[in-house]
Amino acid sequence: MKGEFPHWLIGNNTKLYTLYLPSCSLLGPLHLPIHSHVYLSDLDISENSFYSPIPTEIGVQFPNLYFLNLSGNGLIGDIPSSFGKMSQLMKLYLSNNRLSAIIPQDLIVGCISLFDLILSNNNLQGQIFPKQANCKELDRLLLDGNQFTGSIPYSILNCTLLNMLDVSDNHLFGSIPGWIRNMTFLQVLDLSENNFSGTLPSSFVPPQIREVYLSNNRLQGPLTNAFYNCSELMTLDLSHNYFTRRIPDWIGKFPKLSYLLLGYNNLVGEIPIQLCNLGQLSLVDLSNNNLSGHVLPCITAASNKVRQEEVGTNPYMASSPAYMKQPLEFTTKSISYYFRGSILKYISGLDLSCNNLTGKIPAEIGNLSMIQVLNLSHNSLTGLIPQSFSNLKQIESLDLSYNKLNGKIPQLTQLNWLAVFSVAHNNLSGKTPEMVAQFATFDNSSYEGNPFLCGPPLSKSCFSSSIMPRVSEEDKKDHKRDGGFMDMDAFYVSFLISYAIVLLTMAAILYINPYWRRAWFYMIELSLTNLYYFLVDNIPFWFRCY
Template sequence: MKALNATLPTQGLLNFKNLVYLDLSFSTLHNNFLKDIGKISSLKILLLSGCQLSGTIPAAKGLCELKHLLKLDMSNNDLRGTLPSCLANLTSLQQLDISSNHFIGNISISPLGTLTSLHKLQLSRNLFKIPISLLPFFNHSKLKFLDCHENEIYADIDVPNLTPKFQLETLDLSGQGDGGVFPKFLDYQHKLEYVDLSDIKMKGEFPHWLIGNNTKLYTLHLPSCSLSGPLHLPMHSHVYLSHLDISDNSFNSPIPTEIGVQFPNLYFLNLSGNGLIGDIPSSFGKMSQLIKLDLSNNRLSGIIPQDLIVGCISLFNLILSNNNLQGQIFPEQANCKELDRLLLDGNQFTGSIPYSILNCTLLNMLDVSDNHLFGSIPGWIRNMTFLRVLDISENKFSGTLPSNFVPPQIREVYLSNNRLQGPLTNAFYNCSELMTLDLSRNYFTRRIPDWFGKFPKLSYLLLGYNNLVGEIPIQLCNLGQLSLVDLSNNNLSGHVLPCITAASNKVRQEEVGTNPYMASSPAYMKQPLEFTTKSISYYFQGSILKYISGLDLSCNNLTV
């Protein structure tokens, strides 16, 4: 049924006494509808998602009279209050979806515990209090799908030694809360396919037995669960598991050497923020279907194993940031034709940028900042035609910039805190898509090129702490999107351009839609921009940059 913008007159519907299926989703209904719907006592399926219903569910009348109801969907409304006890009358109900409302109350004392015919129950995005033991549902022998994410999960004080009658296939309790210990009812589950307990604090080690007991499990999400102890894997290989996220826990142990053999069909693996130590196992090369691998923010050491780069032929994102990895940043042999993001920042890599990265023909983002790389910047980077973000800041690169060394579609370039020198010549001459250019804290000389005025989308220009001379080119007045400009600590002379001053004082539009260039800005923009004012350095990154304006011309020879 097509959604109606006006309030739907429902009086006539109430005359259809034999109606069994009614779908009014995304229509606008009067609140009295929930009181009157009981007149259609034959209803078996009632769909009221997105109907702008508000207030509480009427007690005793209306919904509570639909004793033949098999499926009820009241999601995406503005319903609130506790669930009325009369809902216990709906003993035939098999599917119930009341997600995305404002219901409150403890599930342990709600009527849901009596609806033992339920197969599928969706309570997500409400204000319920739900015990992590799921004790209220232990008699629901038919329950297979339970979605409770974005409610408050709490630990039971005393849980009886009972075995649940259900065998769940999908379980989502993610959101917030302190669950105490890892839930014991999961010991008895053998048909799980999807489990998400994200952001629930629980004591215990990584539950490798959960994977071993459920041979069809394909997704396991346990990030930020306060798990600790060594990271153990199940005894046998698990061929169904495709998504594993156990980031931001405290394992503080090596990655098991045979992880690639144990989980050969993983698509997504996130082990970031766990204090992991030791080398990156070469068995990762066995994961030929791996799309995303995130090992960032650990204490891993050693080199990037060549087996990883050669064997993971489907790899789209490789994130190894903030570890203690050493050696060359990329093996000489590489089979990474699908790679889109390569983040190696915050390590101890040495040497130059290897030519093998050019094999990553679809690379969109390359971040090797904050390492110990040296040598000159290779001119072949211009051949990486899909590259949009290049960050090689905070290294020891030297020499001059090659002419046109970046592809013309580049959007963000970060070269700060290196030892680059010489004139800027035409390094970025044809980069019409450029939005961020940070060349600060190097040794660049001569004038700011006039062709800087040909970057119509340029918003952030940082040239501070170099040896630039001459006047500020008037062509910068053509840059209508400039919002953050740092030309400080150079040897610039001449007059301050009024247009630059006006740009620094402009009020940024808070709606991205008013700025077509900002609307097309890439989602990452994760690199922080350093901006100094009154001798204090500030770092801005992410979406906050949309609202920042600034101009620093200090420590030059300029006149007003």
């Protein structure tokens, strides 16, 4: 459907209740009928191309609207204050336009029935919420992707039923207020990509909170008891800040936690063993910190079980499609992606890169048959690559580069989904994996920095006379258990038994068959005679006996 908005359709049909014209090709200025229309309750003209201001008297012309969707139209100008005339308005969607100026106070005060207010991705400025607010029915407030400044106003607390607050990707600053804990119905809080600073208040979120996004701010200090007692927490994203000290032990008291992102901070200490109590974990990002100690064998043991069940049994995710739509940044295949919505139910990953972790890679990690991303690069891990990694059947990105791993690369050519693979800059030796299947796509960069590796795609041939590195006795024992070294004791025993069997077989044959026995002794006599004359004819004369 092309052309201008058919305002005559509304004007000529005075008893029209509902008009849906989304995702058409309507363009030009948005004209409304001259006379008010008291019956129209639902109007959806989203995803068109009006590129004009919203008519200033829209609230007078449609006084009884319940639902209005003008998102995705490229609308410009201010939000008309006449919206305050729509006392019955419950859902107002103005996202993905080019609206500017401030949120009119008449909208917040007059629309007493407002349930959803979605103004995302515009050019709105000023304070995110007027000082006077009468929004006791408001459930979702989405103001992300604008140019708002200042701090979080106390007037938001008047929205006593607020369930979701998203003010991400703005220019807000100051400290995060502790009175947020008084918003007893709040379940989703997104303050990411702003300029918030200072430390987190103790227990600043209500106990029933489910999702918290504070990434890409300037928050600092220890986490202390900021999220203590939040037993319903499913998502905690604190990445790209300046948090310090250890990861608190109370992290293990969130039985529903599925997404834990603490990367790009200044956290220290060991990975808390309490993470092993989290049976719903599917994404863990602790990268780019100063963590030390060993990789926990159990850190994502429960994650494998969740992936096999496709995370489809979580009643919160299944019954509340409005949630889990906030983006989560996670690095896979060497690129940072934003994942949101239902795709999060089908991704599993562990990123411990860029820390100070030591010790061996636990063989138990190879039991995560459903994991898709594993990044242990830029640490000080030693020992062998576990043979159990061949069980990572769903792995798409495996990065073990920049460690101190040694020994041979195990047989991984059956990992058919592997798109990114790197063991570069270690102390690995032996032949590279065979260039078949996915491994035929990996170039020299996947193996570089290992002077004792050979074979394609490296230029170094495995038939050269290079001295191979010595492998410690402890690594030999580990590799023997993985099938990487030959058991020499068993080899010697089997060789002696085989030799004895051959001799006994020959003796039995010669004893049974006299013809072969005579031929055998004749051959021996002839050989000895020939040897005698050969020596007589060829040894030097001064050794001859006369």
